[in-house]
Amino acid sequence: MKIGKQSWSFQQKPVISSSATVTGPFEGKGAIANKIDLIHKDLYMGQPSFEQAHQQLIEDACQLTVQKASIRYQEIDLFISGDLINQMTPTNFAARHHHIPFIGVTNACATSIGALALSALIVDSGNAQHILTGAASHYAAVEKQFRYPTEYGSQKPPTAQWTVTGAGFGLVSQTGKGPRVTKATIGRVIDLNQTDPFNMGGAMAPAAADTILTHLEEHQASVDDYDLIVTGDLGEIGQSTTIDLLKSHQVDIPKKKWIDCGLSIYKADQNVFAGGSGAGCSSLYLYSQLLDALNKQELNRILVIATGALLSPLSTLQKQSIPVIAHAVTIESEAI
Amino acid sequence: MLNTDKQQYSQLATKHEKKRPILLNCVRAFIIGGLICVVGQGISFFYMFYFDFTEQTVGDPTVATLIFITMLLTGFGIYDKWAQFAGAGTAVPVTGFGNAVISAAMEHRSEGFVQGVGANMFKLAGSVILFGVFSAFIIALIKTSLIQLGVI
Numbered sequence: 001m002k003i004g005k006q007s008w009s010f011q012q013k014p015v016i017s018s019s020a021t022v023t024g025p026f027e028g029k030g031a032i033a034n035k036i037d038l039i040h041k042d043l044y045m046g047q048p049s050f051e052q053a054h055q056q057l058i059e060d061a062c063q064l065t066v067q068k069a070s071i072r073y074q075e076i077d078l079f080i081s082g083d084l085i086n087q088m089t090p091t092n093f094a095a096r097h098h099h100i101p102f103i104g105v106t107n108a109c110a111t112s113i114g115a116l117a118l119s120a121l122i123v124d125s126g127n128a129q130h131i132l133t134g135a136a137s138h139y140a141a142v143e144k145q146f147r148y149p150t151e152y153g154s155q156k157p158p159t160a161q162w163t164v165t166g167a168g169f170g171l172v173s174q175t176g177k178g179p180r181v182t183k184a185t186i187g188r189v190i191d192l193n194q195t196d197p198f199n200m201g202g203a204m205a206p207a208a209a210d211t212i213l214t215h216l217e218e219h220q221a222s223v224d225d226y227d228l229i230v231t232g233d234l235g236e237i238g239q240s241t242t243i244d245l246l247k248s249h250q251v252d253i254p255k256k257k258w259i260d261c262g263l264s265i266y267k268a269d270q271n272v273f274a275g276g277s278g279a280g281c282s283s284l285y286l287y288s289q290l291l292d293a294l295n296k297q298e299l300n301r302i303l304v305i306a307t308g309a310l311l312s313p314l315s316t317l318q319k320q321s322i323p324v325i326a327h328a329v330t331i332e333s334e335a336i
Numbered sequence: 337m338l339n340t341d342k343q344q345y346s347q348l349a350t351k352h353e354k355k356r357p358i359l360l361n362c363v364r365a366f367i368i369g370g371l372i373c374v375v376g377q378g379i380s381f382f383y384m385f386y387f388d389f390t391e392q393t394v395g396d397p398t399v400a401t402l403i404f405i406t407m408l409l410t411g412f413g414i415y416d417k418w419a420q421f422a423g424a425g426t427a428v429p430v431t432g433f434g435n436a437v438i439s440a441a442m443e444h445r446s447e448g449f450v451q452g453v454g455a456n457m458f459k460l461a462g463s464v465i466l467f468g469v470f471s472a473f474i475i476a477l478i479k480t481s482l483i484q485l486g487v488i
Contacts (some may be wrong), residue, residue: 048446049446148439149440149442150414150458151411151414152419152435152460153410153415153420153435154416154419154427155361155419156356160355192342192345192349194349199349202353208337209338210337213337215385237354240352244348244351244362245345249339274354297410
């Protein structure tokens, strides 16, 4: 059901009946390693190139999600996913193995939540029984495309972020046991003239603030209704900027109620500058740590907002500012 | 819905932005860059004492040796970690140039030798070569003109 201009409320409450996460060696030493299903020991993941390794991440996560749900690929109606690489080849190529209908979506690092919202909408409307959805990113493949060669010695500023190697996928189903997707808000593209590609947090903060404000407004909810507000990859700078932006709009989210996935995947001694980022950042954290907490009912209602900076290396060189977007979903445990 | 304009936001964003530690970066660059030069000097002395090189001719083998060492450090994934610490200290010496070429060559190995390695090897260092050669040409032109005119 549509609410307001940008929001949906799902009457049938689609269930995330299964999920799986796969990651690389660096994240495997991180803070949530014990919640991750498969950790590859090598960044190449047994593949000849980083792009193919990226594809391997997606294939592994999909395979594990389906296995855990104890269903067959034939029973899945749709696959909705995306990544950051040109022409989305890792996801497109991974999708050729499943033989299930596929829609590729990409909103940079907001892909995971955009895809989840879309999946929930389709399942809610009764047009699909099971939808496989998620997002992934691979450090070396993404760095290669957006920045410098992996081994090039450039000094990154403290505002830079670290692309997460990880894939998180979930199965959105009409029935079953698990956390439920109850609400969503689709973000609009915002551009406040930020131009520094090494400060994504600063660029993405307005999108996060806008979507959070719209979500609370249109669903007539308040921060107190949620056990936790989770943002995708704002990092330190984006998070503190968003807090200030929200405060100026009379929304105060206490620090203990707010988690940023990019700041929660790594340990403090793994120097990742301002935090993790990438399409796999929010999906990795959501489909491992957060779903686990929702399943155990340690958390009962959370708002997950994934933010994306919609730039390309070309747009940066041509001196264009960075447009940004954020999507939000509310996920509730079975206790509600 | 968010209600802010570009100017307001740019002030807020600047307030939250973490600045690069420029002074610290300079000190680190000075020390590490200097150390690389000391190593280079050591290599020069080595060639002059043990081989038949003079102060004028020792430059070539020294540079080649430094680039060879850089190649190993880049290949083993060490150079970029040092560079994060040293900044300009590892970028400015010839080792930084070597690293730019070698890292690009490695990165594009998966696309083949001709269209991958060959075409991309100089994508970072290419502009250094272009503008380096061009500015050397201009300087030489000025110097030659001045000599012809009898100024120097």
